[in-house]
Amino acid sequence: MHTILVIGGSRYFGKSLVTKARDAGHEVTVLNRGSSVPPAGVGHVVADRDDEEALRVALGPRGFDVVVDQVCYTPRQAAVARRVFAGRTGRYVMTSTMEVYDPATLPGRTAGGGRAPAAGPVPVPVTEDSLDLAHLLPTAPHTDPARAYAEQKRQAEAVFLREPAFPFVSVRTAHVLGGGREEFTGRLAHYVARIAAGTPVDVHAVPYATSFIHHREIAGLLYWAAGQSFTGPVNAASHGSLDVTGLCELAARRLGRRPRYRLVEQGAAASPFSFDRAYAMDNGRAAALGFGFGRVAEWLPGAITEAAEAAEATEG
Missing domain, CATH: 3.90.25 (UDP-galactose 4-epimerase; domain 1)
Structure with a gap:
């Protein structure tokens, strides 16, 4: 049995993830702002993840084997989480997006001589190593919402990768349908x-x-990723x-x-x-690690x- 904290997890495949982990016998806690109550048998922490001090107070001395972060959208949220959960968790799984690969939103700048995310043609299907986010320069949010979403997700991943505080996984999910x-x-x-x-x-x-990817399939992949030992990005696509x-x-x-x-x-x-x-996206890494995708x-x-x-x- 593991202790699992799900940040978000209040709707769609997040709810499926929570109930799947609970039904498997894990001790599951949901952290949100109190807008919804988790299902029976699941713990609840009410806090605003953007308020670092309030988040620390709400968590108290608690630690978790795994944190699954369903709602990390900005590098600021990632930085708060990295500081708050350092020493509190043995594994951190962030739900990211395939939009990080969108060539229409990719910058071409890096720091420290790293490989630029947009350097050269991106192979298709896209593999995880197409991006070197550990060397991505911080940028201000773009004014276009679609571009801002992709860039902020890249920047959030980069925060966890640049100064690792715990084993980190980013699940870059395809378009989720069904339900x-x-x-x-x-x-x-x-x-x-x-x-x-x-x-x-x-x-x-x-x-x-x-x-x-089907909504139940991504819930299953997040649950699977929480119990594995690999780190780094993994593409999630049927x-x-x-x-x-x-x-x-x-x-x-x-x-x-x-x-x-x-x-x-x-x-x-x-x-x-x-x-x-x-x-x-190419789903070969997750498949090689043992996850069985549907079609x-x-x-x-x-x-x-x-x-x-x-x-x-x-x-x-």
């Missing part, structure tokens, strides 16, 4: 609604494939990348409709998952059905 109403981003619902209504889907003329038109075709078959498309110019905004650049083609039709049923229930 019907639980999938709060509404990205899959976007396609279901448009195709059902006969509304054109905005796509690039030559959309690139991207990576996906086998088989898919472009936006392939996604639309699957949705159309479920809905009994033909998808309609409207082309957008290179560099222009399009529907979710339509990309004019390549950065689908997008096997679980995505069911996720589309869930999204369609959720939409039908809302309309009813």
Whole structure:
């Protein structure tokens, strides 16, 4: 049995992670600001992770075998966590994102002579060693929200990597789908609604494939990563990348409709998952370490059905 602290863990696959660890017999505690109560049998610490002193007081003398950080979005949050949990945990797992690889957001600057994250063409599918974040220079947040999200996640990883205070893992997750109403981003619902209504889907003329993972699969991978001994980044993506038109075709078959498309110019905004650049992920490291991934083609039709049923229930 391990003592596991989950920072966040209040919705979607975070909830699945918490219940999975609890049901396996681990002593699980959730840390959040009190906006939601964890499930039965799970401890609860109420604190604002951005308030370092309040976080220390709320934790008291407690330590944990593993901390799984679901909601580390900025380098400041990472710096607070690194200081507070130094000496309190034997392992720290941060939920990161595949957006750290997005070539549209990558800087080209490093410190100390390290390899630049954007140096040369990024191999596709993208491997973990495509980025050298330990030498990433701190930067101010970008004004564009999408670019800021990717850059802040890179910077957060870099904080843990530059001055290691404990064994650290960053799980760079692909686009998470499935769960019907639980999938709060509404990205899959976007396609279901448009195709059902006969509304054109905005796509690039030559959309690139991207990576996906089922919500229960990423919960399982985070739980698995918490119990392993490896460190560093690991990509989390189901086998088989898919472009936006392939996604639309699957949705159309479920809905009994033909998808309609409207082309957008290179560099222009399009529907979710339509990309004019390549950065689908290679999941070889996690697979070699022993995690068994599913296939997008096997679980995505069911996720589309869930999204369609959720939409039908809302309309009813």
